[in-house]
Every structure is written in structure tokens, then in C-alpha cells.
Amino acid sequence: MIEKVIENHHHQLYRIAYSYMRNNEDAEDMLQSAYEKALKSEKQLKDRKKAKSWLVKIIINECNQMFRMRKKQKIFLENLGLSEPTVVDVDYSQNIQIKDALLLLDEEQRNLVVLKHLMGYRQREISAILDMPIGTVKSKLSRSMEILREIIGGDSCD
Amino acid sequence: MTERKLKRMLKLERKQIEKEIFQQKKNRFSFYRKRLVVLMVTILMLSSVAFAYHQLTISEWFSAESLNYDQILVRNPTYRLDMEAKDQDIVVTIEGFVTDELNSYLYYSIEDETGRRLRVSRDGIEIENADTLFKELKSDLYESMMPKEYVDENFKSFYHAGSSTLASENINVYREVIRFDPVDVKSGTAEVMITQLVDENGDIIEGKWSYELPFDRYAVEKIEIGKEQTILLPYKDEEITLKYLSLEKGITATRLSYTETKDKDNLNIDYNNFLINDEPMREIFFGSDNQHEVIQIDFFPVEVKKIRKITCELELLYVDEPVLEIYPLEDFPVEIEYKGETLLIEESFTDRYQYTITDDGYKNRDFRRLDFEFKFGKYLFPMQPLDTESYLVFEDGNETNIVTFFDGMMYPEAETRTKKYVLETHFSNEELKNMEHYEYNGESANQIRIRREYKKIRVNQEIVIYSKWFW
Numbered sequence A: 001m002i003e004k005v006i007e008n009h010h011h012q013l014y015r016i017a018y019s020y021m022r023n024n025e026d027a028e029d030m031l032q033s034a035y036e037k038a039l040k041s042e043k044q045l046k047d048r049k050k051a052k053s054w055l056v057k058i059i060i061n062e063c064n065q066m067f068r069m070r071k072k073q074k075i076f077l078e079n080l081g082l083s084e085p086t087v088v089d090v091d092y093s094q095n096i097q098i099k100d101a102l103l104l105l106d107e108e109q110r111n112l113v114v115l116k117h118l119m120g121y122r123q124r125e126i127s128a129i130l131d132m133p134i135g136t137v138k139s140k141l142s143r144s145m146e147i148l149r150e151i152i153g154g155d156s157c158d
Numbered sequence B: 001m002t003e004r005k006l007k008r009m010l011k012l013e014r015k016q017i018e019k020e021i022f023q024q025k026k027n028r029f030s031f032y033r034k035r036l037v038v039l040m041v042t043i044l045m046l047s048s049v050a051f052a053y054h055q056l057t058i059s060e061w062f063s064a065e066s067l068n069y070d071q072i073l074v075r076n077p078t079y080r081l082d083m084e085a086k087d088q089d090i091v092v093t094i095e096g097f098v099t100d101e102l103n104s105y106l107y108y109s110i111e112d113e114t115g116r117r118l119r120v121s122r123d124g125i126e127i128e129n130a131d132t133l134f135k136e137l138k139s140d141l142y143e144s145m146m147p148k149e150y151v152d153e154n155f156k157s158f159y160h161a162g163s164s165t166l167a168s169e170n171i172n173v174y175r176e177v178i179r180f181d182p183v184d185v186k187s188g189t190a191e192v193m194i195t196q197l198v199d200e201n202g203d204i205i206e207g208k209w210s211y212e213l214p215f216d217r218y219a220v221e222k223i224e225i226g227k228e229q230t231i232l233l234p235y236k237d238e239e240i241t242l243k244y245l246s247l248e249k250g251i252t253a254t255r256l257s258y259t260e261t262k263d264k265d266n267l268n269i270d271y272n273n274f275l276i277n278d279e280p281m282r283e284i285f286f287g288s289d290n291q292h293e294v295i296q297i298d299f300f301p302v303e304v305k306k307i308r309k310i311t312c313e314l315e316l317l318y319v320d321e322p323v324l325e326i327y328p329l330e331d332f333p334v335e336i337e338y339k340g341e342t343l344l345i346e347e348s349f350t351d352r353y354q355y356t357i358t359d360d361g362y363k364n365r366d367f368r369r370l371d372f373e374f375k376f377g378k379y380l381f382p383m384q385p386l387d388t389e390s391y392l393v394f395e396d397g398n399e400t401n402i403v404t405f406f407d408g409m410m411y412p413e414a415e416t417r418t419k420k421y422v423l424e425t426h427f428s429n430e431e432l433k434n435m436e437h438y439e440y441n442g443e444s445a446n447q448i449r450i451r452r453e454y455k456k457i458r459v460n461q462e463i464v465i466y467s468k469w470f471w
Helices: A002-021 A024-040 A048-079 A098-103 A107-118 A123-130 A134-152 B003-047 B069-075 B405-409 B433-437
Strands: B080-087 B090-099 B104-112 B125-127 B163-166 B173-180 B187-198 B204-216 B221-232 B239-249 B254-262 B267-276 B295-299 B309-328 B334-338 B341-349 B353-359 B367-376 B379-382 B389-394 B399-402 B418-427 B447-467
Touching (some): A024 A048, A107 A134, B254 B267, B267 B295, B334 B447
Antiparallel strands (some): B080 B090, B104 B173, B125 B187, B221 B239, B239 B254, B309 B447, B341 B353, B367 B379
């Protein structure tokens, strides 16, 4: 069943991974690993109708996990003095790209923005993928957009 | 920044992503297009060659073909030698010596002018410079076991193994392949000496057929898998953890290596239906040596350009479980009920006691067999298959004598076709040494115990060993 979902929706799934990772190699790696996990634990999926959203969730988790791992690696290297410290203070007076700004959101906020605005999912679909009540999706999405606006440049860009 | 502007930026970002993905596809398409052009040119070139047997098509990147012994030599013509030696009007031809890091295959054929069907005898072949080619070569080039589908029916011996009869167009020519250890050097010359041939009656023909076989050992392609998977078994919530290590693609075999970790030693898994890109892999029945922690399964070599997926089926779980059920034996024949089925125990006496246990419910049971134990007076005697003369009765009524338990294992019908399983044993003062040892006093059996169940639990779970969608 999962294989069918992969075959039928591969391009869409690739787009999700790409929206997060923003390069082909990473996106493919994330998909590869997500597909393996999904196939391995296919039996845990009780409702077949949810196969696609379940798979999307696994892909998102894989991408977020990669971000977390890279962050940890960077901090570790910084502590060893092998890497430049992370620039935490963003110069809001300068335009920063959306893709960089998304990385400054927390995981949940990033998931909401990516799914809604970069993937074009409806709130009901997002609610199913993230396993979150639709009301919560609305309010958290609105909050995420506010934070993103702050990150990107406040009023200076208007 | 207004929300409207942010949404506009996000919309632009979305378009940017589309653009990047499109570019990726385009690049990839152009990459494949270039390769396609090269491929087409190659195909055109190849098609002009009259003996081209193999046309490369796009689908072949993923098509997997499992070769048999004959095909291995045909597909690897650089290993063909066709070196003849003649003695006593018998021509022995070494057709090929195929070597990689997994196995060595020696192909030979024998033509006898008098029409006898001859093969190389078990003790009649040696590699004279084995010391320089192998770290440790098994003393016997014929291994002790062989793929069962290749047993030479004319000899009907299970112990002439590691060899396989090949089809020969000429009825007077006998062809065979002998499988033995891989050579431990990259290239060299094997000095092979054949000194004994054997005919169908087992008569030995002494002679001397010697060869110097040049070889370049083929380097296998190793795919590291490194994937771990824990599977819940349908038996007392036991688990098994499988770690797939690697797949080695050679010209003599395709070898899968993995480890199996479980808490209980009495659990054994039966894997089946190995598929590579959805095409069946054929297991070499007695392939690599599995005496080590890493389990290796050898399959006939698979020709495939790109491996997309390797799967298998966890088909059966075997559980060796101790039980103790005691039943008194009086007034034979005795019928006992065991788990809803009847066991009929019959006794007869000619010059000795004979006990026959007929398990009519064998087919319906969830176990392969039971271990029985008889009590004679105060002495207990296990009815071990190795100590018994037993036979299987098939559905068509035919019987097959089984001398040892090992032989019994070689009849797959015992698993699938057996109508009833009959164990027959002969006890007598004179003939069974172990009975003398226990000072058996000639009484008939007064008790039967069921000691152990060998359960067979169907699992039928597909396992994805390896999957790759991208390269």
C-alpha cells in the first residue's frame, strides 16, 4: 500500500522534502530514509486512507530531524572551536531570504508555513498531517506568520 | 512588513521552488538524455555484431536475471578455457575456470570413446599448487553438500556434492561443474591434476589428465546495506533483530550477509522468496559456510545494472519447545489424543518389538514433528530419529525409506505432502546396542511420553532488505 502511495505521489513527496532541504541530494536522502521507515512500519498504519498524510508526516519528521542533527553538530564543532559561532542575531534591517528565515522558526511553525504556503495544503489537510485540531492549525499558523514577518524585516521593508 | 507582502514573498518562494525542481529535472533529463544517446549509439554498435546476444534497453537497468551454472560460463566468456587432456582414449576437457571472491567453479566434460558415462571421482582431483593459491583449501574439492536440484540422478548420491551435472548435447559427453573455495590471489595459474574417474557402477578408472589453468579473479561488487530491523514474532512476544550488512555481486554467486539477534535459542526463522527488483533470486541450497556470527546466503549470480529493491518473506517460525505428556501403554493398539488429533501406537513382535506411531493429524498440526520417548520397565528410551528406521507415507501411498533424520530433512514432501507420518522403531536385545547398555530385560513398552514439540508457525511477512529510489 505504501509503495502505491510512493509511486502515485512521488513528485509531490519530493517537493515537500525539497521545500525543507532546498537541495536535491538532501531531499532524496530524506525521502529514501522516510520511505524505508514507512515500509518498515507499514503494519502500524491502521487506517489505510491516511497512508499519504502519514507518509508526509514521516518525511517532515525526517527533514526536521536532519535540521536538529545539523544544529547539534554545529554547536559541537563551535565548542571545539572548529566552526564559526552561529549568527543568532539577525539584522532585521536587511532583507533575508524566506528560505533562511524559515530555518529560524521552530519546527512546528516551520511545518505550518511550509505546508500551507509553500505546498499549498488546505488547513484541513494540514490538520490531518500534523495531527492537530483545525482551530489550532489556524491560530498557530497565524502566529507563525507573525514571527516570520518579524524575522524577515519588520516595517523597514514596506 | 504587511501580511500581504509576506504572502507575496511566500508565493514567490513557492515559484522559486518549482523553478529549482524543474531545473533539477531538466538537468537530470539532460543527463539521462546524454546517457541515452550514448546508450543508443552503443546499442547500434552492438546490434551490428552478429553474435550480440544481449541488447541493452532502459528497462534492463532494473531487470534482474538469475543465472544458472550453464549460463555463468556463457556470460563470462573470458573464463572459458576448453583445455583438453587425453588418456586411455578418454578426453577430459576443462571447459572453464570461473573465479571470483566468493567461489571457484571448474567446468569439465568427459568423453569416453567406448561410450561409458564417466565423472571425476571424489578423490580423483587435486590442485597441485593449492598452497600458493589458497590460504586454506578444503582437502576435498567436492564439498560435502550441494544444491539439491542439481543432484546427478544417475549417481543418486547426496554426498558427491559441490558438483552439478550440466546438460550436454552429446549423449556420450558428461558435463559437470565442481564448486570449491575462492582463490586467495588475484591472478595466477591453477595446476589441476585429475587422477581418477568413476563410472556409473562405481568402478574407478585410474589415469592422468593434467592442466595449467590461467585465471584472473573477478572482483565482486559490494553494496553496503547497514540496515537494522526488529520484527515482532507471533510467539510469546519474542522479537528478532535483523541487521542486513551487504550484498556482494559476483559472477559465481550473489551473496547476502546479515546477522540475526534473538533472545531465545529455540527460535528459528525460515526466510523465503528472496526477490531482487521483484525478480526471484534462486538460493544455492548449500552455499556459503554459515559457521560464523554473520549469516551468508548465496544465490545464483544475478545480472542487474541497478538494484532498486531486495525483499524476502519471513515465511515460517520454527519453535523447539519442551513439553512432557505421559500416556500409559496397555493392550495395543493404543490411541491417544494429542491436541485434538489422534496418535495411534501399534506394537508387534517377531524376533523383536516394533512400535509404530501413526500421526494422522500431522498435516493439521502447527508443528513439524514430536519427540517421543518409550518406557520399558524403569528404563526410558528416546525414539530419536537417528536411532530408528522410519519412513514417510505420501498421499499417493508411496513410501520413502528414511535411514537418518538428516536424510529425512532432504524430503521437502515431508513438510507439505505427508498424509501421515509414521515412525517405526525396532527394539531387541540383540540388535540395539544402546538397549543392551541400559540392561533392557525384554519387557514391552508400558509408557510413551511426548517430550518436545517442533512447532511450525506461519508468519508470511514481507521484509524489505534494501530499497533505493535514487542514485
